[in-house]
Amino acid sequence: MSDVEGLVPIVEAALLAAGKPLTVAAIGALFEEHERPAKEDLQAALDEIRHRCEGRGFDLVEVASGFRFQVRERYATWVGRLWHESPQKYSRALLETLALVAYRQPITRGEIEEIRGVAVSTNIIRTLHEREWIRVVGHRDVPGRPAMYATTRQFLDYFNLKNLDQLPALADIRDLETLNAELGFDTLPMEASPTAQAAVDDAEQS
Amino acid sequence: MSDVEGLVPIVEAALLAAGKPLTVAAIGALFEEHERPAKEDLQAALDEIRHRCEGRGFDLVEVASGFRFQVRERYATWVGRLWHESPQKYSRALLETLALVAYRQPITRGEIEEIRGVAVSTNIIRTLHEREWIRVVGHRDVPGRPAMYATTRQFLDYFNLKNLDQLPALADIRDLETLNAELGFDTLPMEASPTAQAAVDDAEQS
């Protein structure tokens, strides 16, 4: 079965029935060997399907675990009313921990705490585990052999990402001099300030 | 929101996200009161959606509890393979039961239990029946009149045996280690059974 037109309804039927993302390989596996379409044909069918979704209430997207149909964001207002509970909110502490794991993986709890300047609650780690957003990928070879965390495919799927590269770019580390000026610090190094009056005047009105 | 064109994507998004049939009233309830479309408009939107499903892998159907998208039956062959389960393994208890029926037939469940030292679940008997490997050949004339089981033609066929005589003799089995050594079998990778060997090849030659 290599004609793309014929593949389209089969592929969309499978994606809708699956209820989870399907990889191109998984879609190919739905065909018996003698009729299995080439990867390029499946890809072409997927392109055609995406094209046909234009202007519809749903779209074909590719996330880490494969392709899936999903509701277009602009209809979330109405679709969200299907469920009585409002969507789960995640605390800033949880999101910051998740961000650290996402951008700095593999990372230990201690390393997260060092950057956040506060203890990471066991609850947060447990919640992230239960959601299957993070997993233990090893243990750091230091005393106590703390677990190192990394994010999962489910994390990427949940946040509509294909891979970690699609995460929003991390802010640049600004040049220290600029930052000092911005924060109202005196110019470094300290030799310049022989007295205690290193404070900058503009800070005083606060 | 009464223009049907505008309703179409919202309604289809809701139906696709719901994962269950939705009544016209339930769809209407997704809109705030001031924007709630008339029933006729929703109906018109549903008609339009059904129309757009023509030639696609799915269709909009009305079932007892409302409207839902459904994958077209003609794609069941491919879609069904999504749930293809790889064959599981029979439990140890089932294999023991089968072996005892083969070697000690006709045998009742109680007798099997006596030898095994544990109860035989009804499930095991049912599975063996469904596989058509055992059959009831009579009932023992004791209280309860328990069924006596024997193996079937299908059992012999499956194991490539012409008759039960081709099964290795019990005496040989009891000294499997020797038998294996004699027959030069490789060790079978079976959990917790270093003696996992026997004589299927032997049976085939005889």
Place this chain on the structure above:
Amino acid sequence: MPFAFVMGKAVTELPKDLYIPPQALEVILEAFEWPLDLLLYLIRRQNLDILDIDVSRITEQYMQYVELMDAMRFELAAEYLLMAAMLAEIKSRMLLPRATPVEEEEEDPRAQLIRRLQEYERFKKAAEDIEELPRMERDTWIATAAPPPIEKQRPAPDVDMRELLTVLSEVLKRAQMYESHQVQREALSTRERMSEVLEKLSGQQFVPFISLFSAREGKLGVVVTFLAIMELIKESLVEIVQTENFGPIHVKGRAE
């Protein structure tokens, strides 16, 4: 709008500096979730100069907090104190004239703090970015349709004869341990024939003994059948009936 209530008093604005009323500590730290966050806020929004801190007042507050710790969230208070101590240390080092040039290699404590704050800020922003990402069950949902009627195709498990023999040998060994089950070598053909005979008898009243034999099987077949019937009689599975001497023998399944 009051930002929080502390001991009945409305707190209407966020703190302008580090001198947080002890009673408000928990509320305020919770609003910021943690001290680094608060410090960042103070520096950015309130133009707090980390050098313009009265060390003696900070020290005084330490003591107050230590006294209140029992009643408050210990960890948060501790975090706060750590931060305050860090600031006090920076301040005190800035106050001291540099003793020797050797210390030049030592990093400016302010630079350390700035680096930390900046690093923290990056991830604070990253968390906000993640929060904004279109997310399942909030911004989008997976689209599904009911699958068509599907024939359940679960292939039956494979069984290897060796596997079967292995479990049998083990169960027999086990049985011997439970009780002295005599497992003797026996002709399986007899047991097979026993099953066949029983099946022939099932549902019937009396079957002529003769009909159980088939000449086609030859002598051996007849012997096997005979042995099977004998075994069945021994196990009380069949009954033999002969109404008169030398009359036809009938066999009947006892249980049927």
